[in-house]
Amino acid sequence: VQYVSTRGGVAPTSLSDAIAAGAAPDGGLFVPSQLPRVTAGFERSGDALPEVAHALLAPFFSGDALEPELGPICREAFGFACPLVALGTPEDLVLQLFHGPTAAFKDYGARFLTACLRRMASRAALPLTVLVATSGDTGSAVASAFHRMPGMQVVLLYPDGRVSPRQAHQLGCFGDNVTALRVAGSFDDCQAAVKAAFADEVLRERLHLTSANSISLGRLLPQMVFHAHAARSFGGTLNLVVPTGNLGNALAAVWAREAGVPIGDIVLATNANRVLENFFDGGAFVPRPGVQTLASAMDVGNPSNFERLRWTFQDDAALRSRLTAEAVTDAKIEETIQHGERRHGQVFCPHTATGVRVLEGLRAAGDTKPWAVVATAHPAKFETVVEPLVGHAVDVPESLAALLARPAHAEALAAGPGALRAWLLARVASSG
Numbered sequence: 001v002q003y004v005s006t007r008g009g010v011a012p013t014s015l016s017d018a019i020a021a022g023a024a025p026d027g028g029l030f031v032p033s034q035l036p037r038v039t040a041g042f043e044r045s046g047d048a049l050p051e052v053a054h055a056l057l058a059p060f061f062s063g064d065a066l067e068p069e070l071g072p073i074c075r076e077a078f079g080f081a082c083p084l085v086a087l088g089t090p091e092d093l094v095l096q097l098f099h100g101p102t103a104a105f106k107d108y109g110a111r112f113l114t115a116c117l118r119r120m121a122s123r124a125a126l127p128l129t130v131l132v133a134t135s136g137d138t139g140s141a142v143a144s145a146f147h148r149m150p151g152m153q154v155v156l157l158y159p160d161g162r163v164s165p166r167q168a169h170q171l172g173c174f175g176d177n178v179t180a181l182r183v184a185g186s187f188d189d190c191q192a193a194v195k196a197a198f199a200d201e202v203l204r205e206r207l208h209l210t211s212a213n214s215i216s217l218g219r220l221l222p223q224m225v226f227h228a229h230a231a232r233s234f235g236g237t238l239n240l241v242v243p244t245g246n247l248g249n250a251l252a253a254v255w256a257r258e259a260g261v262p263i264g265d266i267v268l269a270t271n272a273n274r275v276l277e278n279f280f281d282g283g284a285f286v287p288r289p290g291v292q293t294l295a296s297a298m299d300v301g302n303p304s305n306f307e308r309l310r311w312t313f314q315d316d317a318a319l320r321s322r323l324t325a326e327a328v329t330d331a332k333i334e335e336t337i338q339h340g341e342r343r344h345g346q347v348f349c350p351h352t353a354t355g356v357r358v359l360e361g362l363r364a365a366g367d368t369k370p371w372a373v374v375a376t377a378h379p380a381k382f383e384t385v386v387e388p389l390v391g392h393a394v395d396v397p398e399s400l401a402a403l404l405a406r407p408a409h410a411e412a413l414a415a416g417p418g419a420l421r422a423w424l425l426a427r428v429a430s431s432g
């Protein structure tokens with residue numbers, strides 16, 4: 001399979017080269033020239049997560065230099081479970097994606113991308129600098145995956161004061177080859193600064209910049225796996241509610257379905273950022289500045305993967321017929337967390353709560369189909385929101401506790417591309 005740009009301005013490219021490049025050079029995003037279908041190998045594969053991953057992703061890697069390495073890459077990336085857990089009734093489920101080292105679903109994609117880049121690195125110039133804008137969870141997942149890896153430098157930008165205290169701690173606690181920059185601005189500011197750095201030839205060449213943002217195919221493709229694994233283990237057509245920000249996770253679910261995995265309806269649950277809801281209700285797609293909400297990892301006003309979602313379907317009418325979106329306000333997020341234990345026997349993080357709320361709405365409207373809400377993070381990452389609502393402390397998973405026990409440090413940085421450029425150039429100068 002070859003990869004092309006959503007904007008059509010790039011010659012067909014190998015998967016390895018598309019992963020190494022991050023964004024397509026014409027300003028678009030890389031997509032497979034044709035979405036592969038699941039193969040007999042997928043139908044026949046065992047149920048273990050790395051096996052499902054290998055069988056599902058094999059057609060996407062066919063003909064690429066990484067193809068022979070796909071088995072070991074999947075074993076590295078899919079080393080922790082993603083259980084499908086019932087919420088009281090067999091038709092109400094959650095797909096828990098937070099059992100990795102940093103307690104959010106981003107661990108899968110970050111580890112998969114790292115496993116790919118590590119195998120490609122011998123062919124690239126070292127050291128590589130992985131530059132990442134994060135709304136909270138991507139940064140720590142990438143840092144954890146790259147920590148102490150020879151030849152790799154990681155620079156994380158996050159919006160100061162707009163991630164949870166524990167997320168901030170996780171971002172700053174790695175040290176060594178990982179630097180955290182707390183930016184005086186929003187996530188969109190961080191993303192704009194990183195985009196400008198990638199468009200800057202001097203920076204790209206001097207620092208050997210590489211991307212680990214959710215636009216990277218190395219993160220997007222593996223996210224198809226847990227949806228496919230969940231549908232298989234359910235054993236019938238499974239419908240999904242996906243808490244959505246930049247649209248990476250939900251797009252992966254859509255691609256899995258279009259490839260032939262037995263996934264039925266998909267609903268995008270967003271926070272009060274309504275760009276997607278407006279579009280799916282028939283309006284135009286109009287990006288706007290992100291507003292701050294309790295589900296901060298979804299505070300996105302211009303979901304970058306929308307361009308890929310549009311590419312996937314013939315036209316907007318076809319897209320609207322295959323997906324819906326619903327925005328959930330902070331008040332409803334709070335209410336859902338507050339009553340989560342009584343109604344469903346579980347404590348939810350604010351992101352997962354948007355999805356649970358959407359499911360509750362479907363049931364109230366009489367829907368009886370089986371639905372899985374994708375649980376994107378562990379509630380202990382957002383304890384300052386969750387604990388006052390549920391009225392007790394939330395147990396901290398072991399891996400998260402280990403990170404919180406380390407000292408943390410982040411450098412302050414002004415918003416705007418100029419500040420990041422100056423910081424990066426100073427760093428190259430000082431390292432000789």
Ligand SMILES: *Cc1c(COP(=O)(O)O)cnc(C)c1O
Pocket residue numbers: 104105106136137138214243244245246247248249250297298351352376377
């Ligand atoms: C990143 C993130 C999301 C949103 O995922 P996208 O792929 O950006 O749509 C939702 N919940 C949590 C906890 C996240 O970290």
